[in-house]
Amino acid sequence: MSEPVLEVSNLRKSYADRVVLADIDLTVLRGDVICLIGSSGSGKSTLLRCVNLLEEIDDGVICFQGQEVSDPRVNRREVRGRLGMVFQSYNLFPHLTVLDNITLAPRKVHGVARAKAESRARELLERIGLAEKATAHPDRLSGGQQQRVALARALATEPALLLLDEITAALDPELVGEVLAIVRDLAADGTTMVLATHEMSFAREIATQVCFLDGGRILERGEPERIFTAPEEERTRQFLRRVLPT
Template identity: 75%
Template sequence: MSLLSVSGLRKSYGDRLVLDDVSLTVEPHDVICLIGSSGSGKSTLLRCLNLLEDIDDGVITFEGREISDPRVDPREVRSRMGMVFQAYNLFPHLSVLENCTLAPRRVHGVPRAEAEARALLLLERFGLSEHAAKHPDRLSGGQQQRVALVRAMCTSPTLLLLDEITAALDPELVGEVLEIVRAEAEAGMTMVLATHEMAFARDVATSVCFLDRGRILEQGPPAEIFSAPREERTRQFLRRVLPA
């Protein structure tokens, strides 16, 4: 059974069609990279998967259950998915440790000591343990984004959704964030991520989806998409974003 499947997904904002007949399958341990121009629908697709956006048509199934059914509680679904945004979205009034333990304690009912122990292990793993007592405004952008990743992983999600998590970072900070994502991918975490980092997608993804005007125009292994894309629109996009 696939971990996540999407069939015929459509999403509009008023008269503007943002996602058009999108279908996608995610197997355990897949790393699916969504690429495409800004406005192609990548972020909206992730938000639909996490039920942050209502869909107009189609079916989303997660862990064998149709989660696009309006009777499904989105909070219960999100408790098994982790999502990281490009704007970090850390709570400014909470320390790093408090940010990381809030969901395990409040949503999953994990005792404080257990939640803190797991959070501290993850913070140490990614070089952040010395910042556990600090508030987010005392950290660099790269450190804040790494904390956001740790926070998402503290709930032991089945699926991790990453939405352009390096887009707001200075170029020298991008690498430290992508190293965490790479490490999680190598450890077997299942991910769907929207990214402009083509080298990362080529090296780490199990499958790459090129989105154009709300449709998945082409999907396949990185070697195929980057070396021999079938669609002219894919070739045009890659010529613009890849170094000569």
């Protein structure tokens, strides 16, 4: 068995008196594709934000590549430099070109020379089918194109773990497929990912493990075929009856 890329143990997170994550345990091995499913407000996005050190946790331990990154003394910028995250909104810098958006972190955070960073960025743009948009600004792109650029930006630093937070939620239905196709290719290439998604058929297709969150807890987890065809928990069955086509 390969060494874990990510280990989350007994993670707890609250906002005032409201518990949003309770006793979360999660292990991610190299090459895993972990899909987080559950209703809005179940804690999926908060879990990803805690892993990326964008949220302070109340209790528990987060280890990334063998380092306890939940230690408050850790260099968060350095840790995030080894992670990639894509959000629901594209968060591209509107005043920068596509090429500059993708090369910003490699150059400014990792000290990569401009020529090398741009070469890598052009390779990624070719991969996502947007080579001709290198000099365009984000407002000249469709939502699907902007989200593909956001994926390329996250990949530009060659992260050990890619976190995807409902990346199709803000897209028109006809644009969802083009973004999911990129994620599908990444999974096939062995990219280690944890993604929160409402796309059930997609989760069933690409996940190595599905985790159903409810009320801030991982209520059920397992291989996608079992979760989607024979869930053990009644709450999981209720959720899937509501979201799966009849």
